[in-house]
Amino acid sequence: SAQQDFFAEIAKLGPPAGAIDVQGDIEFNSQFFEPHGNFHGRINYPARYADINLLISHPVGRWQIDEVTFLPQRER
Numbered sequence: 001s002a003q004q005d006f007f008a009e010i011a012k013l014g015p016p017a018g019a020i021d022v023q024g025d026i027e028f029n030s031q032f033f034e035p036h037g038n039f040h041g042r043i044n045y046p047a048r049y050a051d052i053n054l055l056i057s058h059p060v061g062r063w064q065i066d067e068v069t070f071l072p073q074r075e076r
Contacts, residue, residue, distance in 0.1 A: 010050075010070055017044045024054075034059065036066075047075045 024039030036057040043050045050072040057066050 006068075006070065009072075013043075013045050013048075013050065013072060017046050020044075048073045 020041050020043050022039055022041040024037060026035050026037040028035050034057070037055070039054045039056070041052045041054075043052060050070060052071075053067070053069045054065065055067040056063055058064070
């Protein structure tokens with residue numbers, strides 16, 4: 001499946017080298033209703049880094065991932 005392929009590509013890079021720097025925020029459309037978030041992380045690996053972007057939302061009862069991108073850079 002596409003989900004398995006996505007995580008297999010991430011796993012190929014091995015464990016991160018250090019902490020992952022994540023920045024982003026959660027916003028609400030109406031006080032505490034319809035929250036959505038946008039997060040960006042930079043993952044450092046021994047030979048390269050990768051950027052990950054994550055969009056999440058909480059429509060009626062559960063959090064969900066709306067979009068995720070993983071962009072590994074070329075080896076140094």
